[in-house]
Amino acid sequence: MQGRIERLLARLAQEKVDAFLVMRPENRFYLSGFTGSAGALVVTPRQVYFMADFRYFEQAREQCSLCQVVGFKESLYDALAEKLPQWGVSRLGCEGDFLTYKQVVTLQEKLEKIPVTPLYGLVEELRQVKDPGEIELLSRAVALADRAFEHILDYLKPGVTEWDVAVELECFMRRLGARKNAFDTIVASGPRGALPHGVASHRVICEGDLVTMDFGCLYRGYNSDLTRTVVVGSPHPRQKEIYDLVLAAQRAALAAVRAGVKACEVDRAAREVIASAGYGENFGHSTGHGVGLAVHEDPSVSKKNETVLQPGMVITVEPGIYLPGWGGVRIEDMVVVEEQGCRILTRAPKDPLPVVPV
Missing domain, CATH: 3.40.350.10 (Creatinase/prolidase N-terminal domain)
Incomplete structure (x- = not known):
């Protein structure tokens, strides 16, 4: 202090x-x-x-x-x-x-x-720059979200509602020691996946749906923020195509993260992958943001932010594609900026597209 x-x-x-x-x-x-x-x-x-x-x-x-x-x-x-x-x-x-x-x-x-x-x-x-104690607490908050994702894969099935999924995620993290949610849990299934901030509704999840879940928790003052998109049942070719494109964009952004790089350069790395495939207009938000005592804090990983990343900053990397009437995909990890790259805190599986069997 x-x-x-x-x-x-x-x-x-x-x-x-x-x-x-x-x-x-x-x-x-x-x-x-x-x-x-x-x-x-x-x-x-x-x-x-x-x-x-x-x-x-x-x-x-x-x-x-x-x-x-x-x-x-x-x-x-x-x-x-x-x-x-x-x-x-x-x-x-x-x-x-x-x-x-x-x-x-x-x-x-x-x-x-x-x-x-x-x-x-x-x-x-x-x-913006976290000390080792802060990074440890952030890592623990991320671990709780990782475990919640693992748990929810066994809970998800056709017939449950988005609200059911959100409540289950929240209760599970609380039982593990989280103080509360980091923010209102997003569960957006089927065509609602086109809503980047589609807070859980009472829509019933169906076989064949993509389901985007964006959630996190507050643990001893520090937040986690995790997004995963899954498919309920066998994926259709276009679902896999869009998912793999977002995953490639996220990998490009993760590869760009290191001390000395501007935040806008990380955003550009993700955006160029999506734009080159013809979906640039369907990625309308920033690529990420800082996380710490607040779930959204500086630095913003956006087009115009020229903040130079420093060792110890903790940011999200979360590109997405959103297609009205069809649905959407977003993948989000939390990472620690280091001298030669980044250390990914999030461990929840994302490659290949997670499949919920029916």
Whole structure:
């Protein structure tokens, strides 16, 4: 934690503020270890303060060993107005991409003579590169999703609904130790597979359907994100053709991942494979994204993002093809960026097209 605070303080010095107010839950946890749902961190060069109300005061004292915990009774803003001058703060930075306009206005009104400067992406930038402990927790979250995929292959059959599949995946991961889902589980079967974010419906899965499942879990603060497309029964030639094309695109992108490469270059590697086969218009989303304390975080692996990948970044690689009225295919792995390539965390089988026997 101390190293993270020191890196943040170096950035704050560049922004010419005396302190930084942290309220985004993921950032609060990253800098303090606090797992509760409310509270604020005030980072200054001399001390880090954690401000907690009655509900979380004792929890903050237990979890935030590097912070001075300060309790307040009613209004966080009133407490900040009282404490910041005592802490020598004359210019306060805040999370401009998290606080609402109303919160910023209220904060400024309460602080009166202390100017409030919205800042953007300071902690999120630090979070992009994971340390070994974070990578270990991400690996465990991925392992839970891998096991859930193995389990669901025995559960899938004609007659179950997408909703049934989603519930089974979620309950299975919870039984293994996941705290909750990383996001609303996507189960898109048959023609609904053309919906990239086709959250599970009550559609009944039929023999011959392609089924795309995109799911993950939260484990000790860190997320997993896995997509696999399977076929229920024997695949038709076109299903295999589209699947093999997406798999080739994913392999091309995975081969492009390494430290020093721009995120957009990884996206281009996948996109060129799909476009050269005539399906460029049917791949309309980015090739991936960062994963960590949030399931979607920087860096985006997209056409326009020129962020240079660094060792320790954890990203997804997930190209897809979506054909309205027919269905779709997406394949997604989580990988760790390394100097000479990437280490694939996801172990769920994908080659050849997974078949659910009927």
